[in-house]
Amino acid sequence: MIKTLTAAAALAVGLSAPASAFDVSAMSDAEREAFRAEVRAYLLDNPEVIFEAVDVAEKRKAEAEAAGDDQLLTDNATQIFEDGYSWVGGNPDGDITVVEFMDYRCGYCRKAHDEVAELISSDGNIKFIVKEFPILGEASMISTRFALAVRLVAGDEAYKSAYDTLITMTSDMSEPVLRRLADTLGLDADAVLARMDDPEIERQISETRALAQNLKINGTPTFVMGTELVRGYVPLDTMEQIVAKERSEG
Known part of the structure; x- marks a missing residue:
């Protein structure tokens, strides 16, 4: 100051x-x-x-x-919006794309979770992309590996269920906890745990980290909302204002 x-x-x-x-x-x-x-x-x-x-x-x-953020988004647009591996929800044909870099152990990601869900549900025309970005320690990494393994084993719907559940969990990510979670989700626990060290998961995490570094992202949540890079948590009404502004300028 x-x-x-x-x-x-x-x-x-x-x-x-x-x-x-x-x-x-x-x-x-x-x-x-x-x-x-x-x-x-x-x-x-x-x-x-x-x-x-x-x-x-x-x-x-x-x-x-x-202006610097605008250039970063332009330079990395393909990896942000079309990386070929990040989970896509909401309306895949929506006129606005919202991308979230998130960590399951991030308190503000948890706070934003329901508000992002409300934004997508109430709007109906938003494409939502999740970037798994575990930066808050071992529990974050285990949670991400579990979620991505669920997707490899059981597909997108199972991943979404795991994603919604993991964001609310505060317990240690021990093997017994992961097995119970897999059972709760109706999944083959042995199959999911066996895929957590899959090279494909390692590739996805590494590429997302590289993208975050290129975008100068060092915290979660970070959003890309259309053509705007939003660093940090913003409440629902602010998200709605950004989306409306993106549409008016699109």
């Missing part, structure tokens, strides 16, 4: 004087000291200028970050 205020103060001074008005580097020590005193006095008399400059600086920063 101090750096932002310092930069903003400099910006305020720069915005308030013509570029050719003076050359600070050409000033004598006494002139520089007098100039600094004048700047300080001006800012003390007009503190609102600092906050105005902060707003300008933050807006410029946000615009630069958004």
Whole structure:
């Protein structure tokens, strides 16, 4: 914050004087000291200028970050939307695609889960893609391997059931727990557990990690909503606003 205020103060001074008005580097020590005193006095008399400059600086920063994200999405569009292995739900022919990078042990992913489901259900025209991105330790990795193994063994519907269940679980992901979960889902536990170290699962996890690195994603949840990269949790009403904005600009 101090750096932002310092930069903003400099910006305020720069915005308030013509570029050719003076050359600070050409000033004598006494002139520089007098100039600094004048700047300080001006800012003390007009503190609102600092906050105005902060707003300008933050807006410029946000615009630069958004432009950078736009380029990242363009450069990685095929891997984001058509990787050939990520689970696809919602309306596969929807006019807006929402992609979520998620971790089963992420509290905000759990918070977002029901809201994302509500968004997809109430809208009816959203294609939803899940990117398994386990970054929160061993339990996250085991959960992801289990979910992906379920899909290899039993298909997309079984995967969706596993996905919806795992996101609510807080217990250790021990073998007995996984066997009970497989049984609850009506699956062959031996077959699922045997596939958890399948090279295909390793490939999918590695490729998603590489994609996340390319997109400069280091936390979950992270969403791609149409053409917008949304870093972090956002509530349902904000998701709806983003989707509406994407449609209006599409």
